[in-house]
Amino acid sequence: MSFPWAEHYTPKNPVMKWVDERLPLPRFIYNAVGAGYPVPRNLNYFWNFGVLAGIALTIQLVTGIVLAMHYAANAGIAFESVEHIMRDVNSGWLLRYAHANGASFFFIVVYIHMFRGLYFGSYKAPREMVWLLGIVIFLLMMATAFMGYVLPWGQMSFWGAQVITGLFSAIPLIGETLHTWLLGGFAPGDAALNRFFSLHYLLPFVIAGVIILHIWALHIPGSSNPTGVEVKGPQDTVPFHPYYTAKDGFGVAVFLLIFAIAVFFAPNLMGHPDNYIPANPMATPAHIVPEWYFWPFYAILRAFTVDLSIPFTSIVLIPAKLLGVLAMFASILLLFFLSWLDTSPVRSGTYRPLFKKFFALLIVDVLVLGYCGGAPAEEPYVMISQIAAAYYFAHFLIILPIIATIEKTDPLPGSITEAVLAKAHKNDPAAAAVAAE
Amino acid sequence: MVRILGALVGLFFSIMLIWAFGVGAYNFVTDPPQKTAEQWVQKNFPMEHVSWSFNGPFGKYDNAQLQRGFQVYSEVCAACHSIHLVAFRDLKDLGYNDAEIKAIAKKRQIPSVDPKTGEAATRDGIPADKFPHVYPNDVAARAANNNAIPPDLSLMAKARHGGADYIHALLTGFREQPAELLKKFPDSKTPEGLHYNPYFANLNLAMAPPLAGEGQVTYGEGQPKPTVDQMSKDVAAFLTWTAEPKMGVRKATGFPVVIFLLFAGVLAYLSYRSIWADKEH
Numbered sequence: 194m195s196f197p198w199a200e201h202y203t204p205k206n207p208v209m210k211w212v213d214e215r216l217p218l219p220r221f222i223y224n225a226v227g228a229g230y231p232v233p234r235n236l237n238y239f240w241n242f243g244v245l246a247g248i249a250l251t252i253q254l255v256t257g258i259v260l261a262m263h264y265a266a267n268a269g270i271a272f273e274s275v276e277h278i279m280r281d282v283n284s285g286w287l288l289r290y291a292h293a294n295g296a297s298f299f300f301i302v303v304y305i306h307m308f309r310g311l312y313f314g315s316y317k318a319p320r321e322m323v324w325l326l327g328i329v330i331f332l333l334m335m336a337t338a339f340m341g342y343v344l345p346w347g348q349m350s351f352w353g354a355q356v357i358t359g360l361f362s363a364i365p366l367i368g369e370t371l372h373t374w375l376l377g378g379f380a381p382g383d384a385a386l387n388r389f390f391s392l393h394y395l396l397p398f399v400i401a402g403v404i405i406l407h408i409w410a411l412h413i414p415g416s417s418n419p420t421g422v423e424v425k426g427p428q429d430t431v432p433f434h435p436y437y438t439a440k441d442g443f444g445v446a447v448f449l450l451i452f453a454i455a456v457f458f459a460p461n462l463m464g465h466p467d468n469y470i471p472a473n474p475m476a477t478p479a480h481i482v483p484e485w486y487f488w489p490f491y492a493i494l495r496a497f498t499v500d501l502s503i504p505f506t507s508i509v510l511i512p513a514k515l516l517g518v519l520a521m522f523a524s525i526l527l528l529f530f531l532s533w534l535d536t537s538p539v540r541s542g543t544y545r546p547l548f549k550k551f552f553a554l555l556i557v558d559v560l561v562l563g564y565c566g567g568a569p570a571e572e573p574y575v576m577i578s579q580i581a582a583a584y585y586f587a588h589f590l591i592i593l594p595i596i597a598t599i600e601k602t603d604p605l606p607g608s609i610t611e612a613v614l615a616k617a618h619k620n621d622p623a624a625a626a627v628a629a630e
Numbered sequence: 631m632v633r634i635l636g637a638l639v640g641l642f643f644s645i646m647l648i649w650a651f652g653v654g655a656y657n658f659v660t661d662p663p664q665k666t667a668e669q670w671v672q673k674n675f676p677m678e679h680v681s682w683s684f685n686g687p688f689g690k691y692d693n694a695q696l697q698r699g700f701q702v703y704s705e706v707c708a709a710c711h712s713i714h715l716v717a718f719r720d721l722k723d724l725g726y727n728d729a730e731i732k733a734i735a736k737k738r739q740i741p742s743v744d745p746k747t748g749e750a751a752t753r754d755g756i757p758a759d760k761f762p763h764v765y766p767n768d769v770a771a772r773a774a775n776n777n778a779i780p781p782d783l784s785l786m787a788k789a790r791h792g793g794a795d796y797i798h799a800l801l802t803g804f805r806e807q808p809a810e811l812l813k814k815f816p817d818s819k820t821p822e823g824l825h826y827n828p829y830f831a832n833l834n835l836a837m838a839p840p841l842a843g844e845g846q847v848t849y850g851e852g853q854p855k856p857t858v859d860q861m862s863k864d865v866a867a868f869l870t871w872t873a874e875p876k877m878g879v880r881k882a883t884g885f886p887v888v889i890f891l892l893f894a895g896v897l898a899y900l901s902y903r904s905i906w907a908d909k910e911h
């Protein structure tokens with residue numbers, strides 16, 4: 194579906210005409226990311242990050258498929274096979290550094306993409322499905338990244354796998370059995386490494402499938418925009434191609450530039466030195482930390498240090514470890530309910546003065562959580578993460594619904610075009626009025 | 631309904647966290663965490679930052695230094711530590727020619743099989759071989775080294791915070807325990823058979839100071855004086871190369887890529903401006 198004024202595909206090339214009549218793939222592409230998809234004309238650079246996430250996934254798929262040709266998923270030789278890639282495979286160092294840093298950059302652009310959605314209310318009607326599918330992609334990404342980090346079979350790979358799969362053992366009654374079943378043993382070993390490799394190869398294609406659904410769901414109502422005001426007519430939109438292909442092209446060049454600087458000049462900056470030590474089940478690293486993109490959630494996990502027990506007795510209702518696990522999963526799963534927690538009819542944070550302040554606080558909060566998650570589990574980091582985690586839950590589950598009911602929002606512009614022209618003729622309101630006529 | 635349940639869940643987690651914070655804060659005030667000996671040492675003996683030839687985007691390995699480092703490794707470290715991820719043929723990067731590499735490889739014995747009897751045997755190394763392990767297995771390594779396994783050094787420069795700085799600091803860091811440390815932390819006395827080193831993670835190292843004095847290794851004509859500091863620097867540089875042998879080609883590839891992307895970025899920006907020239911946005 195699209196707006197009635199969307200351009201129609203009329204193939205000029207006879208070959209394309211022949212193909213289109215038999216399999217309307219060219220038409221499909223044209224309507225999805227070509228001139229046939231009308232997009233609000235006022236998108237800012239934050240709307241570039243969806244495309245960048247797609248580029249990052251492509252980099253991961255291409256480098257990953259080639260790496261898999263040289264990697265050996267066997268606990269005895271996995272570490273050395275990675276070093277074989279680094280030393281003896283033609284441009285193997287480039288493939289591996291691009292893949293390892295590519296994961297970090299994938300998360301950077303996806304986090305910006307998600308915070309864009311949080312600020313501009315992209316999770317609100319009629320785009321709930323887009324948001325829900327986005328959270329599914331995020332969960333799949335986390336699973337994929339976690340399993341990928343295990344594959345080099347270094348110290349952090351092994352102990353990270355030990356800690357994260359150990360979370361399942363916190364589940365009452367079935368926990369230990371489930372843990373052993375998931376790992377295929379009592380500790381991470383060959384069985385775990387092989388299934389992680391298999392799933393690490395599978396899940397990116399599942400992600401690609403869900404991305405297609407994500408974009409499909411997006412194209413039903415069309416893209417949102419910084420004002421949060423829906424498209425009212427043809428003057429509010431421009432065709433995706435050439436307008437946004439050109440703008441996104443610039444964003445892609447900047448993204449690749451920063452990515453290249455990391456890969457070629459600081460490839461180990463976002464890694465942990467301990468993962469250059471081969472996995473050793475007999476030696477626990479001093480501080481086990483996951484990759485940086487998991488730090489906020491790791492901080493939430495570790496913030497629960499007190500059992501839920503009946504006061505003045507020794508009866509424990511929920512042990513602290515299980516609370517931490519539940520809270521960590523809840524911190525992500527609550528995003529599924531966001532569309533119904535925040536009932537404010539105004540989408541864009543730009544017109545929500547109270548929301549805006551709490552949103553800024555949320556960003557600081559998540560950064561603080563991230564910092565504490567990367568720090569050793571000592572005071573004062575644990576205390577700081579307890580306050581920050583409490584705010585995290587309060588923000589989404591208590592504060593957002595309250596803001597939605599008490600906030601007095603700023604007046605919205607009449608249309609996208611009106612907002613654009615008001616901005617363009619800021620110093621001359623009369624000219625804006627004329628242009629809007 | 632969603633909002634009521636959500637608020638209850640939010641309240642539950644927040645209250646649990648604030649309760650945990652209260653307990654933590656109470657403990658923090660009544661029983662403040664004590665600094666450990668490691669933390670005290672780390673603060674008082676910061677690692678020296680050496681200006682390595684390979685630092686920064688333009689940095690390159692200095693082959694003369696790598697060769698000196700290889701010499702220190704071969705004559706000192708190699709007695710206990712392997713570099714088994716490195717092949718003899720890789721030494722070409724250091725400026726050795728084929729004949730020299732053949733000679734270096736030939737001096738090492740590689741585990742093999744006797745072609746006539748099938749019994750375990752050894753043979754001379756060839757350039758395609760990796761540097762052999764020093765000990766046949768971990769048990770032998772422990773038995774020979776006071777129950778500590780000398781780690782393989784191939785990746786050491788990437789496997790520790792600080793990299794080459796760390797290796798240099800560790801090799802030059804052996805000393806008497808400071809009196810102040812023993813006064814503050816009486817339990818931190820170095821046990822018999824171990825050696826105090828402020829740069830080692832738990833301060834006490836099984837390895838005795840390997841570079842004991844000037845001239846332990848004889849450098850060739852025109853090379854710097856082999857002081858302990860110089861030898862540690864050279865071997866740290868060599869181990870940086872064993873850990874990251876492709877650094878040269880990596881940086882050399884990076885520059886054209888970055889320049890290309892800068893150029894592509896400018897073109898993309900100009901085309902964006904020209905396509906949008908007639909549209910206010």
